[in-house]
Amino acid sequence: MAAAQGSWRLADLAQTLQVELRGDPATEVSSLATLATAGPGQLSFLANPLYRSQLATTRASAVILAPSLVDECAAAALVTDNPYLIYARASHLFDRRPRPDAGIHPRAWVAPDAALGPGCRVAANAVIDSGARLGANVEVGPGTVIGAHCQIGDDCTLHANVTFYHGVRVGQRCTFHSGVVIGGDGFGFANEQGRWRKIAQLGGVRIGNDVDVGANTTIDRGAIQDTVIGDGVILDNQIQIAHNVEIGEGTAIAGCTGIAGSTRIGKHCTIAGAVGIAGHLEIADRVHLTMRSAITKSIPQAGSYSSGTAMSATGEWRKNAARFRQLDTMARKIQHLEKQLRALQSVAPDS
Amino acid sequence: MAAAQGSWRLADLAQTLQVELRGDPATEVSSLATLATAGPGQLSFLANPLYRSQLATTRASAVILAPSLVDECAAAALVTDNPYLIYARASHLFDRRPRPDAGIHPRAWVAPDAALGPGCRVAANAVIDSGARLGANVEVGPGTVIGAHCQIGDDCTLHANVTFYHGVRVGQRCTFHSGVVIGGDGFGFANEQGRWRKIAQLGGVRIGNDVDVGANTTIDRGAIQDTVIGDGVILDNQIQIAHNVEIGEGTAIAGCTGIAGSTRIGKHCTIAGAVGIAGHLEIADRVHLTMRSAITKSIPQAGSYSSGTAMSATGEWRKNAARFRQLDTMARKIQHLEKQLRALQSVAPDS
């Protein structure tokens, strides 16, 4: 179990992050903190204008911020047009996440015909099954199971207790969090006089490069063809992706969202939390779906889409929700009122 | 790790599937494919009329289809009134899923007083606890934990990283996908002046025959009596079934649905994805619930039920969602308008 350590001189940090430094190049920082909580030796950032007033009083040794705010900052400044992105880069320099030791832990079980690239780290009680092929520097956490004939590219990380069924194919630099299940059977059954007859799920799961999959997310294998996750897709926790779904490059999906079978999601979509998307739909590129939307039709055009109702106090809500059941009747009454009113107007004295 | 292999002569295939063959009985097929992607040596099927036009051009060696379509098909035909069901049967003939080797892997841990039937396969790092009894041909995947005194019938499959708490009872031919948790504590607490006091969950979980449970689905043990899943129930991924729920025979539930405590679901229901069902309800047999419905009352009659609103562009939706809060007021205004209009009509010149 090794942990990265490190303190950075601001001069070196500015060079590594490719930003301009205003302040003492010899100052050192060794960790990240928020503007409000940072102390000496800590680096902070300002990305959200809400916190601008904290610049004057922060005790951080240095702050990542936009050029226009340098004069307001009590600390040294790392100046950039995109402070949030530079914070993202800087965060990795201070990441002390422990990793499994290099090599195969004696308590792991690796099938004799599995092939591991150089630099792999396989933790205790991991299982790598027959014919699996791992690239270089793949990290396999404790209790993680990699099924037979899986192919996993260089620099992937599978945290603890991840499960890959057989034949899953993954590109490079992907991350899978604990409890993730890739390649379970799609939910396919034929009904024979009231009995469900299982359809063997013969397809696989194909995942691109730079994909991030959150804890307890599930991605089922395809019925005949593969379920496909494009390059650079990011998936939060507890997402369900059914068989034969395809997700386009660069799409981001927040937690608890479910996508039913054979639906195709476009590229660079942003799907908020707890959205439900029905099966066999086509969602265009660059579609945004707001939180908890229910999507039951294809969306052929980029844009933002929603469903649901806004929150109210429960007493108010009950009255309105009861009226929802009368909506069609209400609409017809309005039409009738309009008609009757027109009739009255036509006979009114001087209307 | 053994894998089924196989190529089928159409004559043998037709006999095994009990369908009529039109075409050369000596032709061989070795895998399944869709009509559009199939090539020589592959079997396909037509169940969805949308794809009918592909029959003329498919390169498949044989197609499972309905009698009325035989003449349109460029390939040999396996003729049946229910192509989807016959495809379901055929799919298992071409399933090459690797299975754990027969016997108990040296890296598994099986309690000395656990009893395993003939033909069981227990993978590396599986744990089978004290007093557990497994029938014949049970498959236990890597990392799977079977708690003390569980009873599991013949021909069940527990994939990798499944968890059974103690005392779970399961019938024959059931499948449990990775991440499934059966028999965790129901969510039962008594409140004592602001503090939650846990109620020990003393019941169990009883699961019938031919039940299929998808990845990361959870079924809690009962508080006093058992939680019960009937024969032939199929559950998709990420479903939550609370304590003392009972689900009737042959009911199918899609992913991300949650059922609160003590609710009883009838037989042969079909519950779509991400439905929420409150506790202590009774749902009749043959009820269908559409995607993302919220069910807060018992449903005494078969039929289809729904809740929620349809999707709109977010800008439009915002305007309408704001009006939802005024629905009761709108309904009252309509009533008032109707009354006033009647008054006017009674005094109008010649209405």
Place this chain on the structure above:
Amino acid sequence: MAAAQGSWRLADLAQTLQVELRGDPATEVSSLATLATAGPGQLSFLANPLYRSQLATTRASAVILAPSLVDECAAAALVTDNPYLIYARASHLFDRRPRPDAGIHPRAWVAPDAALGPGCRVAANAVIDSGARLGANVEVGPGTVIGAHCQIGDDCTLHANVTFYHGVRVGQRCTFHSGVVIGGDGFGFANEQGRWRKIAQLGGVRIGNDVDVGANTTIDRGAIQDTVIGDGVILDNQIQIAHNVEIGEGTAIAGCTGIAGSTRIGKHCTIAGAVGIAGHLEIADRVHLTMRSAITKSIPQAGSYSSGTAMSATGEWRKNAARFRQLDTMARKIQHLEKQLRALQSVAPDS
């Protein structure tokens, strides 16, 4: 694998539960059952007035009930003003849940520099990583992984196949059910011209005393500061808690609810199942949210809040849901009707 056993004389039981006994003190009970199913030697309780009529006919040997009902009860009575709470206490006396044997199972793997308090029970295939510190009497189920430098207080239970990432800190008497993942990365990414750049999640997770976490629930680590779960919080199954969420003392959350990043939930809230709460909100103390509500704004005051629509037969629902899209138009039409009606009234003969 040891299991508690036991039969209780009613005299001892009444004393232990600190309630009054009406009946033969020498009568023995050895398990709990419902009023309807109990037989001789069983203890039951009446907390829900719906079942009052069963008091006269129950075959239980003793019943926990309120003073006003003693005369209606066919069995011995354990009399208390809060039968549900006393039932909760009694349930633990009859809990026969098997526990791992004391000590470290030879098939577990514990890092040499991990520190375990007295009375710990570590099951087969559990992994406890470098620098982890466990208090007294901690139970670690099979397949459970405790990451490096975690700190876990006395009397905690981690059931099978739980995952703690590194550095998670937990108080005393907490329970974590199978499939729980604590400390996975928060969903933090910066977008660089269409590519998502991961933000290292440097914060931790801090959990108080007496916290209960249901199966397959996920709690992410913070981006910079910690995600915080207060004392006495109870969480059901399949809940998603994003990075930097804070949940106040004594709050209860039912299954399938999701809470987005940086939201703060107050104390003693009760949040029903499948609720979705957006990020960066503040929810006051003692707020109740009904099932499946979508919460997109802060709630500054205690009270009950809801969203969504009530269930209807699908045919009716379709008509009403279509009208939802016209709600704003309907509201405008009503305004217009009101205006026109006023105009007519002003010219009507004798209105």
